[in-house]
Amino acid sequence: MVEVEWESNGCRRTGGGVRNQGGPGNPANATLSEAEIVEAALRVVREDGVAKLSMRRLSRELGVSPMAPYYYVADKRELLDLVAGAALTGVRTPPPESGTWQQRLRQLVDQIDEKLRKHPGLGDVLIEQMLGKQLDLIASVMQILFDAGFTDRNVLAAYATIHTYLFGRSRVNPRDRSAPADVTLPDSVARAIKYMPDLRGRYSYDFGMDVLVAGLEAQLVRQASADVR
Template identity: 30%
Template sequence: MGAKRTRGQRAGLSRERVLEAALGLVERDGLGALTMRKLAAELGIEAMSVYHYVPNKDALLDGLVERVVERAVEARPAGGTWREALREYALALRRTLLAHPEVVPLLASRPALTARTMATVEAILDTLREAGFSPARGLRMIHAITGLAIGEAAVYAGAGPDALGPNAVDAESFPLLAAAVREGAAGLDGRFDFALSALLDGFAEAAAG
């Protein structure tokens, strides 16, 4: 006779489904509302059954970070250059964080060194190694890109895309700043693209030097 299955297993649950339910709960009710008991209620199972998939609260939070990072890496173009891979990773990470703003503080504060997160980073490092970057430089590049995406997502989530309108600055007192704002320099989408391009240009220049 096989091992007795838990209620969660009978319900067809998996670690991925548990983490997706946790993401949905956090998005709806906020990160502070995430508890093992509430997650179990969300899944329609007993609280103890959740521990079959995530052993504790820290593992659950690490799992949320893991899911966000995996989604970003899944968007990388197959067979693209290292620059295209990093650019799409950054755009996808920021896009995912904007869809789940409550998770932004987690990525900013937790290394989340799960096996799957490290496998994700390993895949990007392999792309960079093939382009001639050492593992150490590649990891620094990933950290820089990730930090930019997290920071910009946090600003966007807090301010919104139109936080500084074209008439928000007194042109008489601050003519240069007002001119820059009128030309769209304060737009968060454009600012992110500019910063990302500057980072990638810097990586390319360092590789060529």
């Protein structure tokens, strides 16, 4: 990689990251890694939303020169690509011989959910990028649905259902959702609401996926019946 020095901007490009040459509020000799940039971008998304993520906002979060992030990316679109790609590293599509379509779907979606848990804010980034650079992820899910026997139209409907569950769930945050002390809850609500913390836990995720897969199985049966008629 060719080194390019930006002495006037306070940053120097190096093979290992961005080395800050000092400046107001910026300690000298601080090197940024790709992982640090990705995590800083996700923090901004968590706190302010993906719409507020900018190169300048990212540099403030990192405490570096506004030019430092440009070592890795040219603009916000490339930044989102970097964040999504780095955060999804390690997600593997189960091959057809690895199990039934239900098992393969669970294995793939489980991996994505694990990444969403590990990187809060990633869901918003992926929604932003899903029809751009993350088409391989969509294709993997859809191929499993095609292998299951869904029609073209139903593959799209099934994928949309999975997408809505997975990424909609990533936005569910039960913190600070307790009812005001002066509010009397209906009995049915009071009995259930004590389990609000489950909404971010494994139990709720497994419950939802079991319901989703069972529903897809039922839709396959309905599709087959419609084909016979």
